[in-house]
Amino acid sequence: MTGVDAAIDVQDLHKYFGDNEVLKGIDFQVEHGQVVCVIGPSGSGKSTLLRCTNMLEIPTSGKVIVEGIDVTDPDTDIDQVRSRIGMVFQSFNLFPHLDVLGNLVLAQRRVKKRSKEEAVECARKNLAKVGLLDKEGAYPAHLSGGQQQRVAIARALSMDPDMMLFDEPTSALDPELVGDVLAVMKNLATEGMTMMVVTHEMGFAREVGDKLVFMDGGVIVEEGDPREVLANPRHDRTQTFLSKVL
Amino acid sequence: MRRTTRAKLNLGILYAILVVALGLLLLLADWSAIKENFFDTSVLKSLWPEIVTVAAKNTIVYTAIAFVGGLVFALLLALMKLSPVAPYRWIATGYIELFRGLPALVVIIGFGFAVPIAFNWRPPGGTVGAGVIALIIVSAAYMAETIRAGIQAVPKGQTEASRSLGMSGTWTTTSVVLPQAFRIVIPPLTNELVILIKDTSLLFVIGLAASERELTTFSRDAVSSTQNSSPLVAAAALYLIITLPLTRLVAYLERRTQRAR
Numbered sequence: 001m002t003g004v005d006a007a008i009d010v011q012d013l014h015k016y017f018g019d020n021e022v023l024k025g026i027d028f029q030v031e032h033g034q035v036v037c038v039i040g041p042s043g044s045g046k047s048t049l050l051r052c053t054n055m056l057e058i059p060t061s062g063k064v065i066v067e068g069i070d071v072t073d074p075d076t077d078i079d080q081v082r083s084r085i086g087m088v089f090q091s092f093n094l095f096p097h098l099d100v101l102g103n104l105v106l107a108q109r110r111v112k113k114r115s116k117e118e119a120v121e122c123a124r125k126n127l128a129k130v131g132l133l134d135k136e137g138a139y140p141a142h143l144s145g146g147q148q149q150r151v152a153i154a155r156a157l158s159m160d161p162d163m164m165l166f167d168e169p170t171s172a173l174d175p176e177l178v179g180d181v182l183a184v185m186k187n188l189a190t191e192g193m194t195m196m197v198v199t200h201e202m203g204f205a206r207e208v209g210d211k212l213v214f215m216d217g218g219v220i221v222e223e224g225d226p227r228e229v230l231a232n233p234r235h236d237r238t239q240t241f242l243s244k245v246l
Numbered sequence: 247m248r249r250t251t252r253a254k255l256n257l258g259i260l261y262a263i264l265v266v267a268l269g270l271l272l273l274l275a276d277w278s279a280i281k282e283n284f285f286d287t288s289v290l291k292s293l294w295p296e297i298v299t300v301a302a303k304n305t306i307v308y309t310a311i312a313f314v315g316g317l318v319f320a321l322l323l324a325l326m327k328l329s330p331v332a333p334y335r336w337i338a339t340g341y342i343e344l345f346r347g348l349p350a351l352v353v354i355i356g357f358g359f360a361v362p363i364a365f366n367w368r369p370p371g372g373t374v375g376a377g378v379i380a381l382i383i384v385s386a387a388y389m390a391e392t393i394r395a396g397i398q399a400v401p402k403g404q405t406e407a408s409r410s411l412g413m414s415g416t417w418t419t420t421s422v423v424l425p426q427a428f429r430i431v432i433p434p435l436t437n438e439l440v441i442l443i444k445d446t447s448l449l450f451v452i453g454l455a456a457s458e459r460e461l462t463t464f465s466r467d468a469v470s471s472t473q474n475s476s477p478l479v480a481a482a483a484l485y486l487i488i489t490l491p492l493t494r495l496v497a498y499l500e501r502r503t504q505r506a507r
Contacts, residue, residue: 083412
């Protein structure tokens, strides 16, 4: 195992919600520059695994090590670690009381202590990257879902993160808007960003992913090269799932 | 065809009842007595200008102090009620339940008379100061519940997005949650303001000096000195002039927030 060098190293992770064991001992790594896609039926624990990575969910037991820092250690400054992990949500979660630029600038000022000029410059750079430079004065309510999600990606990128987590980033979008968001994610992958993506977009996983992880019932059933797993799934459960979604 | 005829007939009956009731009211009312007792122009003229420059002004000043004070206090209580520290929650809950459960009049009498005597306390601004403090205490209890509901109405995803950017809990509360919560609570808080305007009338029980009188005290004094009820009508009109634009504003704000969703 390459544990020490991994961007994300998850060791024997268990998570209970009440009596319900959602993660039943997960061991899993994301290497630097890798794009890891996590697929599986709803309730399989894939989103919970992602949310444990930046401690939005507190694991019941086990370790999560991000860039060599044990985030499950209570002495870890979790805000500091989170500022280095970009996160994109299914429901965008833009701040509705701030315009696009305000959304991108807020955490840069508060957390990175950047000057206003610096923060705005960085924000514009990332808005250009997602193709929305002309929307910097717009409020989230006036943007389409696809535009909101691209702003959310730009917001996360403005913190200059070491890696990005995506929690079903296209699931809440109208079908014709999915492509724009996936294109932005593809560009990020090409630039070498470390990414962990919970998704139902098998095409994206096949084309962009370096590793595909299939989860079911709180365990990793199968993982490997996406083209390999999608074409020749070894496990029955993977086969059943893929036959339903493909 | 038959259904529409029946509907028209029903409508006709409703209008007929209205016309008969209004007609009876007009016939049976003693108009000269009403005019003499409630609309005596010489009495009304004698109220001017103190009813505006003293009474209405004091009503607005007491309301403003009680509202701002109550709002600051209410925010503190709301944050205490949502605190992870259990004793803070207990204190806030106890306070809110206590002062929402008591009549405002009882609290005003308590602070106006009982507390100063019991603790040998000289309230700032004298008796009327104690009365305004009582209004702050009561309105804070109501507004705290409103603000707490507003804070909880901000979606959890907002907090998660903020925290995942590395923002601390405090920054998240002040920069993300509270600005959104305040937008949500502006219409209900304006309602609290209207209630507060009317509640300043309760201050009449603690006895106010001439220059401290608000609308109700002022008009009651005028009623007893003139032996005529017209001052009460004048005070009522002034209350409406202050409250009606605010209730219209609430209606407008509520329509606007509904559209935004």
